[in-house]
Amino acid sequence: MTTMTSLEKVTSLGNKVSRRGFLKGAGGLTFAVSLGAGGVQFLTPKQAKALVGHTDMSAWVRISPDNTITILSAGAEMGQGSMTSVPLMLAEELDADWNLVHLEFAPADPKIYGYTRKRRGRMTTSMAIVGSRAVMMYYKPMRMAGAQVRKVLMQNAAKKWGVPVSQVRTEPSVVIGPGGKRLTYGEIAGFAKVPAILPKVSASELKKPRDFRLIGKSLPRRDIVGKVDGSAKFSIDVMLPGMVYASTVHSPVQGAKPLSWNEAKLKKLKGFIGTVKLKQGIAVIADNFEHVLAARNDLEVKWSKARAEGYNSEEALEKDYPKKSADPKTKAKKIEARGDVDKAFASAAKTYAADYRCDYGYHAQMEPLNAVARINGAGNRMEIWEGTQAPGRSRSGIAKALGFKTGQVIHHQMYMGGGFGRRSRTDYTIEAALISQEIKRPVKMIWTREEDINYGMFRPQTFQHLEAALDGSGKLVGWKHSVIGDGRRLLTGGAKIKKYYKVPNQLIVEQKAGKHGIRTKHWRAVAHVFNVYAIEALIDEVAAAQGMDPLEFRLKNLPLTAKARRVLTKVAQMSDWKKKRPKGRALGLSMTERSGSLGAEVAEVSVDRKTGKIRVHKVWAAMDGGIIVQPEAALHNVESGIIYGLSSVLKERATIKGGAVEQSNFHDYEVLRMADAPEELHVEFLDRPTKPTGIGELGNPGIGAAVANGFHALTGKRLYHMPFTPERVRAALKS
Amino acid sequence: MVAFTLNGKRVSVKTEPATPLLWAIREHLKLTGTKYGCGAGLCGACTVHVNGKAVKSCQIEISSVQGARVLTIEGLSNGATHPLQKAFIAEQVPQCGYCQSGQIMKAAELLAKNPKPSRDQIVAHMNGNICRCGTYNRIVAAIQRASKEG
Numbered sequence: 001m002t003t004m005t006s007l008e009k010v011t012s013l014g015n016k017v018s019r020r021g022f023l024k025g026a027g028g029l030t031f032a033v034s035l036g037a038g039g040v041q042f043l044t045p046k047q048a049k050a051l052v053g054h055t056d057m058s059a060w061v062r063i064s065p066d067n068t069i070t071i072l073s074a075g076a077e078m079g080q081g082s083m084t085s086v087p088l089m090l091a092e093e094l095d096a097d098w099n100l101v102h103l104e105f106a107p108a109d110p111k112i113y114g115y116t117r118k119r120r121g122r123m124t125t126s127m128a129i130v131g132s133r134a135v136m137m138y139y140k141p142m143r144m145a146g147a148q149v150r151k152v153l154m155q156n157a158a159k160k161w162g163v164p165v166s167q168v169r170t171e172p173s174v175v176i177g178p179g180g181k182r183l184t185y186g187e188i189a190g191f192a193k194v195p196a197i198l199p200k201v202s203a204s205e206l207k208k209p210r211d212f213r214l215i216g217k218s219l220p221r222r223d224i225v226g227k228v229d230g231s232a233k234f235s236i237d238v239m240l241p242g243m244v245y246a247s248t249v250h251s252p253v254q255g256a257k258p259l260s261w262n263e264a265k266l267k268k269l270k271g272f273i274g275t276v277k278l279k280q281g282i283a284v285i286a287d288n289f290e291h292v293l294a295a296r297n298d299l300e301v302k303w304s305k306a307r308a309e310g311y312n313s314e315e316a317l318e319k320d321y322p323k324k325s326a327d328p329k330t331k332a333k334k335i336e337a338r339g340d341v342d343k344a345f346a347s348a349a350k351t352y353a354a355d356y357r358c359d360y361g362y363h364a365q366m367e368p369l370n371a372v373a374r375i376n377g378a379g380n381r382m383e384i385w386e387g388t389q390a391p392g393r394s395r396s397g398i399a400k401a402l403g404f405k406t407g408q409v410i411h412h413q414m415y416m417g418g419g420f421g422r423r424s425r426t427d428y429t430i431e432a433a434l435i436s437q438e439i440k441r442p443v444k445m446i447w448t449r450e451e452d453i454n455y456g457m458f459r460p461q462t463f464q465h466l467e468a469a470l471d472g473s474g475k476l477v478g479w480k481h482s483v484i485g486d487g488r489r490l491l492t493g494g495a496k497i498k499k500y501y502k503v504p505n506q507l508i509v510e511q512k513a514g515k516h517g518i519r520t521k522h523w524r525a526v527a528h529v530f531n532v533y534a535i536e537a538l539i540d541e542v543a544a545a546q547g548m549d550p551l552e553f554r555l556k557n558l559p560l561t562a563k564a565r566r567v568l569t570k571v572a573q574m575s576d577w578k579k580k581r582p583k584g585r586a587l588g589l590s591m592t593e594r595s596g597s598l599g600a601e602v603a604e605v606s607v608d609r610k611t612g613k614i615r616v617h618k619v620w621a622a623m624d625g626g627i628i629v630q631p632e633a634a635l636h637n638v639e640s641g642i643i644y645g646l647s648s649v650l651k652e653r654a655t656i657k658g659g660a661v662e663q664s665n666f667h668d669y670e671v672l673r674m675a676d677a678p679e680e681l682h683v684e685f686l687d688r689p690t691k692p693t694g695i696g697e698l699g700n701p702g703i704g705a706a707v708a709n710g711f712h713a714l715t716g717k718r719l720y721h722m723p724f725t726p727e728r729v730r731a732a733l734k735s
Numbered sequence: 736m737v738a739f740t741l742n743g744k745r746v747s748v749k750t751e752p753a754t755p756l757l758w759a760i761r762e763h764l765k766l767t768g769t770k771y772g773c774g775a776g777l778c779g780a781c782t783v784h785v786n787g788k789a790v791k792s793c794q795i796e797i798s799s800v801q802g803a804r805v806l807t808i809e810g811l812s813n814g815a816t817h818p819l820q821k822a823f824i825a826e827q828v829p830q831c832g833y834c835q836s837g838q839i840m841k842a843a844e845l846l847a848k849n850p851k852p853s854r855d856q857i858v859a860h861m862n863g864n865i866c867r868c869g870t871y872n873r874i875v876a877a878i879q880r881a882s883k884e885g
Binding site (some may be wrong): 237293365449639642643646647 | 750751753754755758761762763765766767768769770771772773774775777778780807808809811812814815820823824827828829830831832833834835836839854858859861862863864865866867868869870871872873874875
């Protein structure tokens, strides 16, 4: 176990409890809970140790005699509030006084702290906070674990009083017995024993939603205060004694490897320490970061050839993709096939078709990618500080890169200055670890913003061809959708429509555009961004062709699910859909499904016809995410999604020329600023009594079509290529 | 050697005159509340006050603050008690939080010279500070709250 001394300050989430004290700590009740394939299971520290095979682990819950309760949070925090809402679900069933609860990040040990899910046919554990999973995946296991701890406390109190456990109950952090006897959780922790065989809890013993004290009530997020006084620590803020600085320079052409570089020249620079050759770049190392920047400037590298060389993204999207999309010989995979599409189209009264494009998207998370790494003197243990969405996978990935076992990597989770899917792949942390291993010193490795874009991993660009068939009564009976691009497993999310439109005949396919050699990655709802845009834009086009209001068309002519009908009706009411808008403004409507949740959005838009600049004034969103665990945080998540989405819809585009990313910073990769944000965002949840589903990415996929459809309502013109830049808007107005 | 006042304390930094103030504050003086976002004066995450004026510290050479008063988020108040900090907490503004020091420092400059700004004035003043989590409307609400509650 490493010494943590001054570092406890760095990794602590604003409380005074050290992780190390957990299992070894004197006094108090300690619980390790496994959330493995067998479901929730309480473990004694000894069992837990046996399970993970090493000793530097912590328990989930610790109740101290001083009445404080420490709960580890497996909710990696990037602004979505999971760090608070995940342990809060445990505290709910534990019936803990939330004011007495301290939080710490759980160690990177998915076997203990991960949620369980089916992946490629088998059950696996994961700590990855991606795909809006945190609350949704931890909802049941956290509550079961909390209920189990509560049961142990009740049993111990009952035994002490010599009464049956059925005669005791709890109030926040207190067990109440017959005749008003009371023992606080802390008092019980002072004498209690964790039984050898831990009590089982059945789902029916969990609280009913009406009895919730914490779930459904908005509580302050635990990370807020540190984020307004500058004390919240991100990995970029970590300081270690003797630490040096590094930054990696990657090839402008993605994927090229370094062959040679001008080390001799760099050696003359002040503060320069050295370089480390990495697989796809050269890391320059110096005594401070300004000297690293100087060395970056002077570094000249000869790069190998790479697949991406000669790849031009605009050309591919304009010419190559449409050609391949229309070519039956193009490799295609069925995503959904229902009914008889050919027959539906052959016998249709009317058919419609349209093509949609969407450019590459860059995450542009505010904190440039960075990590801090420290090798020990013996060279057999690596300590890592990073903000990651996937601590388990990152830790094992680092170990693999170093030739270590996972247990040789000590991992410190930090706040993330934005994740958006980028921080579930920690290639930058592996770089930091390799640098530290080679130079045998602690190192803070920071990619510059320019590097962050240049060596970005992008939401893939796509071309989509859609067709719709209506029967004689105007009902939607046939649906075809093909999406083409280069992005493994990143193209099809959101393409399935059955959760809201039960069209009887459907064929949805993914086509391969071939490999461009450009790094692609999840990006807040990824494929939903372009798929939902295309789907909802075509529905709007079909509605208009029937001379029908788009809301009315959806309600009358589409085979809606009950859930879809509810969110549409709600958003119509919220936005007062039929009401006349001020001159020069119009409304657009769209639907979104994401991670089990469903939403409908309405955008009120205007356009400056001279400049081509679209402005979104108001957005209304009606969201069904089941039980909302933290309403205020959930609201902020949807608002955030709308703004993040709108930024991508109106402005963001990454382009690649000759294999190199053309943009380099916020002057040419423009993002939404305050002046472009809608003046009003109105988000409401339907508050359905169903289990929680994803919220974090629910806001953004729908906004593209809402804007495009509003633009059509205003101008009679359609927008077929996202983002809707002023140039494209002007071209559409002229068409 | 450049000497200046940082959050009311005299400090000196031994580095090249052209070193950006940002890196001097963060890595030499170890006040990490001020953030690196773009290094090009485009995002505002590094905003601090120099002699009461909000500046992007990545664009300021350390030599230019000789003898100046520099204020960072750490020096804005004791225990997050500045009206803006209280308002940012009340409105639960930060999400990832990385841009928030810069947002608050930029907003503090506005309220110091215009205690009752209109919404348009707030937006115009804050437009240079990017927030990728999209907390813009909450920032506006917090500034309005701070303006009202002082």
